[in-house]
Amino acid sequence: MVHYLKTAVIEFWATMTAMSPYLLFAFIAAGAVTLFISAQTVERHLGSRGFWSIFKAALLGMPLPLCSCGVIPVSMSLYKHGASRGATISFLLSTPQTGLDNIFIVYSPLGPVFAVFSPVVALVSGLTGGILVSLFDRRPTENHTSCTNACCVETTKENRILKALRYSFWVLPADIGKAMLVGLAIAAVLSAVIPDDFFSIYMTAGGGVLAMVIMMAAGIPMYVCSAASVPIAAALIAKGLNPGAAMVFLMTGPATNAAAITTLWSTLGKRTAVIYLISVVMTAFAAGIVLDMIFRGLPEGSAHFHGEMAPGWLGNLSAVVLLVVLGWPIMVKAYLEQEQ
Numbered sequence: 001m002v003h004y005l006k007t008a009v010i011e012f013w014a015t016m017t018a019m020s021p022y023l024l025f026a027f028i029a030a031g032a033v034t035l036f037i038s039a040q041t042v043e044r045h046l047g048s049r050g051f052w053s054i055f056k057a058a059l060l061g062m063p064l065p066l067c068s069c070g071v072i073p074v075s076m077s078l079y080k081h082g083a084s085r086g087a088t089i090s091f092l093l094s095t096p097q098t099g100l101d102n103i104f105i106v107y108s109p110l111g112p113v114f115a116v117f118s119p120v121v122a123l124v125s126g127l128t129g130g131i132l133v134s135l136f137d138r139r140p141t142e143n144h145t146s147c148t149n150a151c152c153v154e155t156t157k158e159n160r161i162l163k164a165l166r167y168s169f170w171v172l173p174a175d176i177g178k179a180m181l182v183g184l185a186i187a188a189v190l191s192a193v194i195p196d197d198f199f200s201i202y203m204t205a206g207g208g209v210l211a212m213v214i215m216m217a218a219g220i221p222m223y224v225c226s227a228a229s230v231p232i233a234a235a236l237i238a239k240g241l242n243p244g245a246a247m248v249f250l251m252t253g254p255a256t257n258a259a260a261i262t263t264l265w266s267t268l269g270k271r272t273a274v275i276y277l278i279s280v281v282m283t284a285f286a287a288g289i290v291l292d293m294i295f296r297g298l299p300e301g302s303a304h305f306h307g308e309m310a311p312g313w314l315g316n317l318s319a320v321v322l323l324v325v326l327g328w329p330i331m332v333k334a335y336l337e338q339e340q
């Protein structure tokens with residue numbers, strides 16, 4: 001038990017030092033995105049019907065730093081403002097899987113192939129879901145009253161730079177900090193308790209399809225944000241999981257969860273919710289199979305799964321800063337709840 005605990009702590013810190021420089025930079029990038037792209041901007045472009053609105057929904061949603069819980073109210077706001085069901089589903093699928101920040105987060109532990117492939121898959125899945133909904137659910141979009149939620153209305157006239165910094169180092173860490181730390185902890189425990197090459201020994205049947213099915217069954221109902229899913233996927237790959245199955249988990253975990261499915265079922269209807277799930281399953285399997293083919297075609301011994309590593313001192317320093325950035329909002333929130 002002591003050995004496993006010690007190994008888990010070592011693995012946790014190793015993952016922190018590897019990811020933290022990129023994650024801190026990703027937070028800054030996410031804040032910069034808020035200077036140029038807002039939920040209101042996205043809403044203004046998605047009122048029309050047809051393929052063009054679906055394409056814009058997927059494309060404009062991709063760089064937004066919204067996690068799988070934050071994208072639900074924003075996507076429902078789009079629908080309330082008159083966006084078609086297809087555009088709404090396209091935005092709901094593509095946005096939580098990636099983001100300008102998530103590209104840097106993926107690059108560190110999983111390498112350049114995953115970093116490039118992930119946003120492409122997010123775009124394709126958004127287009128697929130949006131097109132299927134527009135083809136098979138042609139009911140007219142309901143008329144709704146104007147949205148007055150915080151995501152739709154600018155409530156302050158705060159300096160834009162300060163607002164971006166506040167988003168980078170307070171709002172975003174408060175949103176994903178707990179999930180991120182839990183994801184890192186899960187990855188550390190998996191690294192400690194799962195034998196090396198476990199997946200390559202037991203789950204290679206059918207070219208890794210069994211592993212894809214298991215990762216999909218785990219990812220669809222689970223709430224896990226894209227940033228938290230990355231260290232888990234990296235830990236499983238280190239134990240022999242094929243990259244295609246890891247891609248299935250990276251896609252289905254952030255793109256689907258019980259809350260999103262329930263919201264879709266009640267707001268857009270059961271037909272749209274079913275089409276949404278079918279499109280996720282189709283594109284996840286296709287992405288997993290294609291990614292495995294890509295990796296099989298790469299030269300043996302090349303560094304497929306690792307990006308550039310920061311110097312040791314920078315990694316350790318960044319890890320300490322990241323723990324403060326992620327932990328401070330959690331502690332403040334806990335203190336305020338205790339005071340109430």
